[in-house]
Amino acid sequence: MNLNEIIQTYYEYFNKEKLPYIKCTNCGYVFYYPRAICPKCLSKKLSIMESKGEGEIYSETKFVNEKGQVTIIGLIRLEEGFMIYANILTNRLEDVSINKKVKVKFKEVIKGQKFPFFTTIS
Amino acid sequence: MLLGFSSRYEKVYQGSVLDLIAETVKEALDMAKLEPKDIDGVITTWLPWIFDGTLAIGFPENYISEYLGIRPRFTDLVQYGGASAVEMFYRAYKAVKSGEADRVLCVIGGKGTLMKKQLREGGLERLSEVEVLNILRNNPFDEFIRVYQDMDPISFYAMVAARHSKLYGTTDEQRALLAVQQRYNANSNERALFRGPLTVKDVINSRVVSTPLHLLEITYPIDGVLAFIVGKGTSQLRSMDIISYGDAVWPEFFAERDVDIVYTPTIESAKKIDFNLNKIDAFEIYDAFTIMVLTELEDLGLTEKGKIGKFVEENDLTIKGNIPVNTGGGSLNMGQPAYMSGIIILEEAFLQFNNMAKGHQVNGADYILVNGLGGWNTHATTLVIGEKR
Numbered sequence: 001m002n003l004n005e006i007i008q009t010y011y012e013y014f015n016k017e018k019l020p021y022i023k024c025t026n027c028g029y030v031f032y033y034p035r036a037i038c039p040k041c042l043s044k045k046l047s048i049m050e051s052k053g054e055g056e057i058y059s060e061t062k063f064v065n066e067k068g069q070v071t072i073i074g075l076i077r078l079e080e081g082f083m084i085y086a087n088i089l090t091n092r093l094e095d096v097s098i099n100k101k102v103k104v105k106f107k108e109v110i111k112g113q114k115f116p117f118f119t120t121i122s
Numbered sequence: 123m124l125l126g127f128s129s130r131y132e133k134v135y136q137g138s139v140l141d142l143i144a145e146t147v148k149e150a151l152d153m154a155k156l157e158p159k160d161i162d163g164v165i166t167t168w169l170p171w172i173f174d175g176t177l178a179i180g181f182p183e184n185y186i187s188e189y190l191g192i193r194p195r196f197t198d199l200v201q202y203g204g205a206s207a208v209e210m211f212y213r214a215y216k217a218v219k220s221g222e223a224d225r226v227l228c229v230i231g232g233k234g235t236l237m238k239k240q241l242r243e244g245g246l247e248r249l250s251e252v253e254v255l256n257i258l259r260n261n262p263f264d265e266f267i268r269v270y271q272d273m274d275p276i277s278f279y280a281m282v283a284a285r286h287s288k289l290y291g292t293t294d295e296q297r298a299l300l301a302v303q304q305r306y307n308a309n310s311n312e313r314a315l316f317r318g319p320l321t322v323k324d325v326i327n328s329r330v331v332s333t334p335l336h337l338l339e340i341t342y343p344i345d346g347v348l349a350f351i352v353g354k355g356t357s358q359l360r361s362m363d364i365i366s367y368g369d370a371v372w373p374e375f376f377a378e379r380d381v382d383i384v385y386t387p388t389i390e391s392a393k394k395i396d397f398n399l400n401k402i403d404a405f406e407i408y409d410a411f412t413i414m415v416l417t418e419l420e421d422l423g424l425t426e427k428g429k430i431g432k433f434v435e436e437n438d439l440t441i442k443g444n445i446p447v448n449t450g451g452g453s454l455n456m457g458q459p460a461y462m463s464g465i466i467i468l469e470e471a472f473l474q475f476n477n478m479a480k481g482h483q484v485n486g487a488d489y490i491l492v493n494g495l496g497g498w499n500t501h502a503t504t505l506v507i508g509e510k511r
Binding site: 007010031032033034035039058059060061062063065071073074075083084085086087097098099109110115117 | 262263265266267269270271272273276277280281282284285288331332333334335375376377378383
């Protein structure tokens with residue numbers, strides 16, 4: 001697959017509420033941000049995998065957005081070993097801190113296109 | 123090697139950036155007793171918005187040379203974010219040493235405040251988000267990153283601070299103490315834009331912009347330009363050499379980094395420095411945020427990773443102290459010209475070395491360490507400047 005095909009596949013996974021990632025079948029490296037080659041060995045033998053969507057907060061920060069809402073952006077380390085930079089959605093701010101467990105939650109942010117977000121596990 | 127330099131800083135400059143460039147270059151040339159025809163090398167940097175709000179310029183080196191009537195035989199364009207000015211100084215020094223040019227003019231800065239104005243108050247509303255994204259890409263994965271709400275780049279450094287606190291117990295008060303010590307220096311510097319008494323409590327009581335960072339831990343973008351000339355020959359300035367140099371580039375998006383985000387590329391650039399840090403008379407450390415200075419000081423090796431909080435409490439980092447850091451008050455108090463450039467720390471090193479730091483001069487500033495840090499902790503340049511004997 002070329003890069004545009006991989007990106008398209010990612011968008012299709014998102015709309016099916018599945019979290020994709022890529023595994024290099026040559027060297028075994030896993031990564032999330034879409035590339036048509038492995039950044040460790042430059043192999044094109046890549047498989048698009050489905051993540052369980054569970055992980056923990058590596059770091060996070062809370063701020064007030066332009067609409068006056070408290071917003072959380074963080075780095076999430078998924079169980080499969082890759083990391084995603086994404087918003088964490090919760091009504092319980094006190095539950096959001098480093099090392100806390102989170103799971104993926106999809107939300108439509110651009111018309112007709114969902115993206116992965118994360119939410120706390122109670 | 124340093125023949126002349128000049129700078130202009132304003133909270134908001136109303137004229138064209140070419141006015142700022144022309145004025146500073148003229149003053150730097152006057153100090154060096156040179157004319158435009160004597161300049162045969164030009165190095166500059168360029169970021170969107172800094173040249174009068176322009177989103178893109180094709181040939182920034184030509185743009186400046188053209189306006190000033192300079193005919194270079196050597197040019198370079200350095201984009202190291204907050205390490206840019208420091209890296210430019212090194213490259214100019216290297217170009218002169220190797221004979222690629224005899225006198226290199228370095229120009230860095232611009233009107234960073236225009237970015238804020240255009241992004242927040244409109245001007246870009248004629249473009250859709252996708253169009254802006256395609257004009258201004260930071261990495262190949264922008265459509266999977268910019269869809270989220272953040273306060274880039276504050277969010278990144280806030281996450282570094284949060285993780286530093288979680289891993290090592292670093293407190294808000296310890297970061298605030300760094301800001302207070304830098305303000306002490308700024309209070310002796312008549313050019314500092316932000317002055318006045320400041321306590322740890324004041325910093326802690328200032329608004330939390332992005333947890334855990336407070337308003338008074340974050341630099342303020344201003345308009346400004348630094349011009350300097352590196353070349354052969356002598357001038358009224360003290361003979362200056364780069365005694366030791368190291369740089370490191372970590373291009374990875376921070377979610378893909380193998381090293382913990384509490385480390386900066388300074389951990390690598392500092393390893394290339396062959397100089398006893400105990401002999402450094404002043405440290406000029408890039409300071410867009412308090413947490414940057416703290417992690418840089420750790421990565422330089424002044425203390426172990428994780429122990430900087432205690433280090434700041436146990437040492438005096440002011441100009442009267444045992445380890446003077448950001449002797450003019452740093453960008454936290456001078457402002458951040460062109461929203462990332464590293465101008466303030468480099469010029470402060472020039473001033474200290476030449477005994478020109480009025481009111482905030484460190485006695486016997488013979489060896490100065492300058493550490494530039496840029497991007498999202500993606501570029502570091504470390505220099506020790508002094509006089510070769």
